[in-house]
Amino acid sequence: MRFIISILVLLCACHIVIAAEPAHDTSFAIENVRVFNGERSVESTTVLIRDGLIASVDAELELPSSLRRIDGTGKTLLPGLIDAHVHIFPGAQEDALRFGVTAALDLYHLGGAEATAAFRAQRESLARVGEADTWTSLTAVTPPGGHPSQMAQSWGVEIPTLADDESAEDFIAARLEAGADYIKIIQDATVIGDTALVKFESERLREIIDSVHAQGALAVVHVSSHEEAERAINSGADLLAHIFQDQVATAELVTLAAEHDVAVIPTLAVLARASGTDHVDRLTAHEGIAARLSPAQQHTLAADFGRSRTEIIERALESVGRLHAAGVDILAGSDAPNPGTGHGVTMHQELELLVEAGLSPTAALHAATALPAKRFGLTDRGRIEPGLRADLLLVTGDPTVDITATRDIVGVWKNGYEIELAAD
């Protein structure tokens, strides 16, 4: 592709300007642009990027004449999106980056110290990369017979579990020593066929979460039901992965969540798929989106649960709306590559669903940028402000008014390097 473009440039440079390859210098300015800085909008300003970092946000900047400039008129510049719930596989982080997702938080990874060392090296560097940065829990704390052991056979692997007579402290320490960034705990009593998945009893769950905290990490608890969400919050969970679908959050649960300052990553896109909504169809009907999908993204987006129960998404949206209204932090996460999702691309649907749940477009964007950065302690990103890395997403229009404008992507930068937006 690059080769062909170079020839075209040679042949045609005399009379047409071709937007060929992205520029590869990491110092430039975006002028006359609306900035969503991670919390709120600033109209018509200039953002100066120097050596891969955001140097300044100021409408009155005097720019050196030699500096490359990009006109941001009619466009909005956002921090690169942070997907707070993914399961990565080879190619996933490349797919994510093309859709403006510059950081992704993995919540179940079979790798070990070698993988986490590579993730850490990438995200601490300002080098030119073609992938989103990665954080991970590694494998989760789950009892024998707990989720996802029912799936492990089809994966062809044995997954570690924590039996009642084993040390929770040692199990957690092993993950942290292997470089886990936070600990995922599974609390899922879903009945599959005739058998319920095994979950931890309250006392054991509290002991596990206490041990996570004693070892200085965050406890992210996967919950499947209202009852388990309540148990997880009462046991000290910092974050809940997934919103339950068995009932709408009660006023008591909402108050409990707010009092405990728990954050919720509801992963609504998967629930919308399970409810048979048309969100995926509308997402993939967008021309720019469709043009950038890799075969892997097309495949997982097209996958289905083979059932459609509209009450699943209706209850979930209602619960998220109530939690948000009570001041509970809601974080955007795609749960890609589950059926009906794709890495990166699904964040643009999750944002729409968060708005349907009752978040303002600005609050939804906050849920995908500064808020996950704050809750997960990512101090060098999630906002557009001096000193942070230039992980940026430029879109046409104003997503703080119409959230679907995030789909109209015109530029993505990682560490100040512009990303090739077409899929290979």
Ligand SMILES: [Zn+2]
């Ligand atoms: Zn997941």
